[in-house]
Amino acid sequence: MSFALNATQIVQLVVPGVAVVFAFSFLCVWIYERQRFFLIALSASFLAFASGSASQxxxxxxxxxPxxxxxxxxxAASILLMSEGVLRRRGKPFHWSTGAFIFTxxxxxxxxxxxxAPDLLARIYVLNYCFGAVLVATALQSRSxxxxxxxxRALFWMLLAFGVSFFVRTALTTGKSLPHVTAQFAQTAFWLALQLSLALLGAVLALLLLTTAIVDLIERLIEERDRDFLTQALNRRAFERRGARFVGDPKRHPVTMVAYDLDHFKSINDSFGHAAGDTVLCAFCQIVVTTIRANDIVARIGGEEFVILLGNTGLSDAHVIxxxxxxxxxxxxxxxxAESLHVTxxxxxxxxxxGESLPVMLARADRLLYAAKRSGRNCTVSERLAEEIDAPEDRIA
Known part of the structure; x- marks a missing residue:
């Protein structure tokens, strides 16, 4: 068997070569983010495609x-692995029983x-129609x-276009007589269109897949930076940034803020230890998270201080919450x-x-919080009740 390459083969090998580069890139991202197993599926998908293309x-x-x-x-393995990777990244199920049936x-x-019954056109139809259907179905199923x-959104449309291209490309074989000989088949318009579409659409699709994976990683790092390590509520820096956008969005108005402070928290730490205090903080944050909506904001802005922002919520409803x-x-x-421990x-x-800023709003909420402390603690004071209470300027523990 001779391995001498002609000029056409050398040019065509660019496509599987680029696929290997992408396979290695997905593997590198997975090494940094090992819990995202869909990256392994995408890496294996491009490696399988490179192997199939190189063999031809x-x-x-x-x-x-053979x-x-x-x-x-x-x-077939490449398409199914890509489908698995795309769906699992979106949190959608990939049914391997269906995949095994399609593969078989x-x-x-x-x-x-x-x-x-040797028939080249039939083989082209089997491959292209099956692969196109899998990719189109994957795109539609992954859409949120x-x-x-x-x-x-760009990934969705490119995946859809890539799937449709399998049907369009197959139209080039209509009414044509294609040679079975591999070397002659490589000179046909269908094969050249195949290589061109894979080089262009495939490369763009690969770039989008890699881009979304990297953006996912960046978002996770930002999320970790913005979260309080103990309670997983937003930290103060993230609250100031996200909260400013929240109150500045007219679609969320009316917006209300609730400032909380756990009563006698220092005595809990002194009497039962900081581990007990951490348990109390986590328990309180969990109560807040399960009470408010997913698009509302909860943040821990101090040791025992929490703030929530409620969108499309008036003052009376916020007081109830x-x-x-x-x-x-x-x-x-x-x-x-301690069973006797009552936390308020x-x-x-x-x-x-x-027209007010988030810090000004927080300062107003803080003053009412101090008024609640002054009133005996374990109570809620809203703006309508504020005039009845003389809120001190100094903080009450």
């Missing part, structure tokens, strides 16, 4: 029947039209009903710490006023 370009094996079967095996159907079809990032959270905490018993919280509630 290099005529390995040279006989067309070459068709081996290359089809690699291509492709291989059986290629075998039949290679060894039993909620607003997504720009790179996610604040009271619900306060009462829920009073009913929690920390048996592993004080709260101040304000509504956003047109």
């Amino acid at each position: 370009i290099l005529h390995l094996p040279d006989a067309w029947r 070459n068709a079967l081996i290359s089809a095996t690699f291509y 159907a492709v291989i059986v079809g290629i075998y039949y039209f290679s060894y039993v 009903k909620v607003r997504t990032r720009l790179d996610d 604040a009271e619900r959270i306060r009462l829920a905490l009073t009913n929690v018993r920390f048996e592993k710490i 919280v004080s709260a101040g509630v304000v509504q956003f006023q047109e």
Whole structure:
């Protein structure tokens, strides 16, 4: 067997070579982010495609029947692995039973039209129609009903276009007589269109897949930076940044803020230890998270200080929510710490006023929180009640 390459083969090998580069790139991202196993599927997908493409370009094996079967095996594995990677990244299930059925159907079809009833057009139809259908179905299934990032939307349309291209490309074979000989087939318009579309659409698709994976990684790092390590609420820096956008969005108005401070928290740490205090903080944050909506904001801005921002919520409704959270905490018993431990919280509630900044709003909520402390703690004070209470300027523990 001769391995001498002609000029055409050298040019064509650029496509599988680029695929290997992308496979290595996905593997590198996975090494840094090992819990994202979809990256392994994408890496294996591009490696399988490179193997199938190289086997055809290099005529390995040279006989067309085993070459068709081996290359089809690699291509089918590539498409299914890509489908798995895309779906798992979006948190959608990939049914390997369906994948196994498609894989088996492709291989059986290629075998039949290679060894039993040789028909090149039939093999092209089996491969292209099956792969196109899988990619289109994957694109549609991965589409989210909620607003997504720009790179996610671009990935959806490119994946859809890539899938449709399999159907369009196959139209080039209509009414044509194609040679079975591998070297002659490599000179046909269909094969050249295949290589061109894979080089262009495939490269763009690969870049988008890699881009979304890297953006996912960057978002996770930003999320870790913005979260309080203990309670997983936003930290103060993230609250100031996200909260400013939150109150500045007219679609969220009216916006209300509730400032919380756990009562006598220092005595909990002194009496039961800081581990007990951490347990209390986490328990309170969990109550808040399960009470408010997913698009509201909760942040830990100090040791025992929390703030929540409620969108499309008026002052009276915010007061009800604040009271619900306060009462829920009073009913929690920390048996592993002390069954007699009754933890309470004080709260101040304000509504956003047109033109004010987030720090000014927080300062108003803080003053009402101090008023609640002054009133005996374990209560909620909103703006409508503020005039009845003389709130001191100094902080009350």
